[in-house]
Amino acid sequence: MPEPIVFYDIPRRVSMSEVNAWGPNTWKTRYTLNIKGIPYKTVWVEFADIEPISKKIGAAPTSTKPDGSPFYTCPFIYDPNTRIAVSDSVAIARYLDKTYPDTHPLVPKATAALQQAFLRAFEAEILPGKGELFALMMPQSHARLNERSQPYFRRTREAVLGQSLEEAAPRGSEKAKRLWEGVRSGFHAVAEWLKRAEDGGKELFFGGEGIVFADTVVAAFLTWIRLAFGEESEEWKGVLSWDGGRWGKFAEAFRKYEAVDAGSYYAEV
Template sequence: MITLYDIPSKAPGNVWSPNTIKTRMALQHKSLPFKTVWLEYPDIGPTLKGIGAEATSKWEDGSPWYTLPVIQDSTTGKVVADSWKIALYLEDTYADKPTLFPFGVRAPVEFFEAYFTETTIRPGMRIFMSETCYRLNPTSEAFFRRTREAIYKLKIEELAPPGPERDAIWAAVKGGFDKFAPKYASNGDGSLPFFYGETISYADIVVASYLLWVKIVLGPENPEWKEVESWNGGRWVKLIELLKDYKIVDA
């Protein structure tokens, strides 16, 4: 059995993190059953150190920065950190299951993820970070607030206050999606929904995971999310709909 470590929230079903949603969807694409262990932010480092997970980055002071998702696979005894490394691990370890990387190639998907996040997500980080903070449970919220305020050198409330500053951030996010959408749709006659046309791959899981993050932290009825739904001919709602069988919330 695979154990997925994830971060809970006040959102229905707990799930919100784009990186752990990628792993949730990847596990389901491969039809691999898993169970979730929920960790509030302050417990991530100590717990992961305890199970021998690798840190994925470093804090400014050089100390290890532990992040989720992490999976622990009781069949192989392996502990894997980082959503991309987990996708590769699942692909290699469970090669007989449906592939996350059609044609056996990973590089196009790795480049795709980097391009997608840089173009569409990075411009909106101030909005997404503040909205994430408001959705976390109190102990996580306090940790997230302290660490992110230190990084941005601003109060969370100052990251994307309503008004012209926030409108400009949204305009940049929309500009990013307008640039990205025609490239994503450049297979066939432009109507095919996935990176590989009609075939779901890890690339589509990445896009859907970030969209679900935005939808969850804003809330499905939020006017800003409703705007996203209308962008690029409704392509993003359709994508989420096409991946709806990959249930991101535990049964």
């Protein structure tokens, strides 16, 4: 039995009935690990600790800041069995496929290029220019973060939005309703891809009968919405009804892969 993978994720404030995990990018990796059944343990990292711990374990930056300096973000993992650190959810999935070939493959070689193209197309539809979904999700996500992470999150997200979080999408406002229509339109476009690619859109997953990494991306965004607004919210109930209930069925299929361990906080390890 291999030693558990160390998975670095960003925590949020939770009640006894909630899970700590919340962000779409880290949910991609959590789904990957859960689907593959690879043992892992979570280390919860506040935003201010992401860069120093990445450097400490040798996790590479995933992009650059406007000033050209390296930008570090979650998710990243450290594999004590190989002493390798890997950043970015796609790279992590590929690494785990290669290193643990007896587990469910999420990026089969024949699909790698197509899945990469899908990821870009999906985010272009769902997060166009950091548009509707970004505006809707940032206030909700900020409200659920631990206090230590909130100032960084507010500063960086408001810079992208060009307005305060409070102004971005007040719940129940006409502005929010228009933004949700934009998000619905994006998901509808993705549903249409499936209809053209498969037999009348009957297939639930993008890989046909089996889950591939592209599916975890869509599931991660849906889970982000559900956790941010709440299971009983009008917003989530609306999402469940889109495209004849397709996205509700899709989200439900991933429920069995939503295990979240208690983990430990970076300051404790």
